[in-house]
Amino acid sequence: MSLALPVSFQTRMQTQLGEAYPAFADALAQPSPTSIRVNKAKLALPTSLQPVPWTETGFYLSARPSFTLDPLFHGGAYYVQEASSMFLEQALRQSVDLDQPLAVLDLCGAPGGKSTHIASLLSPESLLVANEVIKPRANILAENIQKWGSGNVVVTNNDPSHIGQLTSFFDVLVVDAPCSGEGMFRKDPDAVNEWSEANVKLCSERQRRILMDVWDALKPGGVLIYSTCTYNREENEENLAWLARQQDAETITLQLQPEWGITETELEGMHGYRFYPHRTQGEGFFLAAVRKTDGEEARTFKKSKRPYLVSASKQEKALVQDWLKEPKAWEFVKHKETLRALPAAWMLELEQLYENLRVVYGGIEVAEVMKNNAKPLPALALSQYVSEDAFPSAEVDFPTALRYLHREDIALEDSANGWVLVQFQGVALGWGKKLQNRVNNHYPKEWRIRMSLDEALKPENVAALFTLGDQ
Numbered sequence: 001m002s003l004a005l006p007v008s009f010q011t012r013m014q015t016q017l018g019e020a021y022p023a024f025a026d027a028l029a030q031p032s033p034t035s036i037r038v039n040k041a042k043l044a045l046p047t048s049l050q051p052v053p054w055t056e057t058g059f060y061l062s063a064r065p066s067f068t069l070d071p072l073f074h075g076g077a078y079y080v081q082e083a084s085s086m087f088l089e090q091a092l093r094q095s096v097d098l099d100q101p102l103a104v105l106d107l108c109g110a111p112g113g114k115s116t117h118i119a120s121l122l123s124p125e126s127l128l129v130a131n132e133v134i135k136p137r138a139n140i141l142a143e144n145i146q147k148w149g150s151g152n153v154v155v156t157n158n159d160p161s162h163i164g165q166l167t168s169f170f171d172v173l174v175v176d177a178p179c180s181g182e183g184m185f186r187k188d189p190d191a192v193n194e195w196s197e198a199n200v201k202l203c204s205e206r207q208r209r210i211l212m213d214v215w216d217a218l219k220p221g222g223v224l225i226y227s228t229c230t231y232n233r234e235e236n237e238e239n240l241a242w243l244a245r246q247q248d249a250e251t252i253t254l255q256l257q258p259e260w261g262i263t264e265t266e267l268e269g270m271h272g273y274r275f276y277p278h279r280t281q282g283e284g285f286f287l288a289a290v291r292k293t294d295g296e297e298a299r300t301f302k303k304s305k306r307p308y309l310v311s312a313s314k315q316e317k318a319l320v321q322d323w324l325k326e327p328k329a330w331e332f333v334k335h336k337e338t339l340r341a342l343p344a345a346w347m348l349e350l351e352q353l354y355e356n357l358r359v360v361y362g363g364i365e366v367a368e369v370m371k372n373n374a375k376p377l378p379a380l381a382l383s384q385y386v387s388e389d390a391f392p393s394a395e396v397d398f399p400t401a402l403r404y405l406h407r408e409d410i411a412l413e414d415s416a417n418g419w420v421l422v423q424f425q426g427v428a429l430g431w432g433k434k435l436q437n438r439v440n441n442h443y444p445k446e447w448r449i450r451m452s453l454d455e456a457l458k459p460e461n462v463a464a465l466f467t468l469g470d471q
């Protein structure tokens with residue numbers, strides 16, 4: 001495949017790369033590598049796949065399978081993510097103490113690659129706010145967060161300027177900024193058509209605005225991780241140098257292994273890390289870790305006299321609290337009929353978030369409660385905290401798992417009547433409710449597999465389908 005690259009993009013890259021330009025252009029004509037990141041809380045790491053070297057849980061696949069037809073993908077056992085962007089793990093590991101309870105914001109979060117990665121790296125005592133400004137994209141982010149199953153994440157749908165009003169709230173800000181997408185050219189040829197000099201300028205200005213809007217939300221001493229998937233200097237080094245001229249900021253130098261092939265760059269004392277496809281097995285990417293060296297001290301939050309979050313009653317709590325592992329770690333709150341578990345240690349901060357931001361999803365949606373009757377919700381089934389003692393589970397085979405995810409009727413012969421956790425290879429997919437002669441399929445309509453399964457499930461085709469569990 002050869003890409004028709006805009007002439008002025010070629011000229012820019014020739015100037016930037018010099019002798020290395022032909023190797024770069026050749027790499028763009030190669031297929032994009034496929035990689036995944038495993039959810040260690042749900043699945044053992046595969047032993048037969050080539051690891052992505054800068055992360056513990058990333059792996060390359062030799063071909064791109066149909067992920068839609070792998071039940072483990074729907075169960076949140078892994079996320080399909082571009083390899084270079086997993087370098088975020090190094091930036092976090094090397095710039096903050098991940099064993100401490102941290103408040104982290106992922107500002108440009110959808111569809112959720114970095115948010116799910118951050119959620120896996122943080123300690124369970126931490127809080128992640130995964131934000132996305134575009135509403136339909138915020139809903140996709142919320143779906144991916146629910147499937148990943150961490151309980152300490154809140155998904156919001158706000159403009160960066162709203163979040164900036166939470167002065168000195170966060171220990172870490174991740175800004176994976178909207179950009180001109182040069183690094184995605186071979187993965188997404190549409191990005192080539194959208195590229196122009198004018199768009200590079202527009203993106204750079206927007207990134208500066210985003211950084212300014214959200215800067216106040218970072219505590220002094222806190223870390224901003226800034227990344228883009230583009231090569232030009234305007235959106236990368238020049239923005240960092242500009243930031244350091246506006247604010248008290250310095251970059252953190254990250255340790256690299258030479259064999260990773262990552263290029264360190266520097267402008268006005270600010271360091272950044274570049275990924276080029278002719279040097280690394282991944283797409284174009286840029287990242288820098290910036291420390292805020294001064295600013296307003298963090299606020300302490302007081303308990304509100306009229307809290308926005310309403311605690312569930314004792315009776316309501318009693319219905320569901322055994323459904324979660326570590327019930328004491330959670331505060332149960334109720335809004336309309338939905339009962340959710342929020343991390344108890346963060347209730348004062350969560351009160352602020354719910355009062356001031358548009359929260360799309362938070363904690364674990366445990367149950368719908370009506371008249372002393374609790375119905376478990378899909379997010380509980382997919383949560384890493386669902387108590388295996390509270391519900392019977394039924395392991396289903398590959399075709400049955402796909403039929404369940406397609407929202408077809410399935411049979412669960414050996415299960416007793418009542419709520420059953422439907423599992424594939426030990427990974428929960430959702431709820432079934434066993435009645436005398438049938439099983440009601442409670443997989444959410446909006447998450448179901450939409451494509452027809454007829455062809456895929458023909459006996460001669462099924463064996464060739466991919467599931468990560470076999471790797």
Ligand SMILES: C[S@@+](CC[C@H](N)C(=O)[O-])C[C@H]1O[C@@H](n2cnc3c(N)ncnc32)[C@H](O)[C@@H]1O
Pocket residue numbers: 107108109110111112113114115132133134137159160176177178179206210
């Ligand atoms: C590079 S993508 C984020 C990808 C995501 N971090 C991941 O790893 O899956 C940038 C995101 O920024 C959002 N965005 C667009 N304009 C924005 C703005 N003005 N402020 C904040 N975010 C914006 C886009 O909707 C998009 O979801």
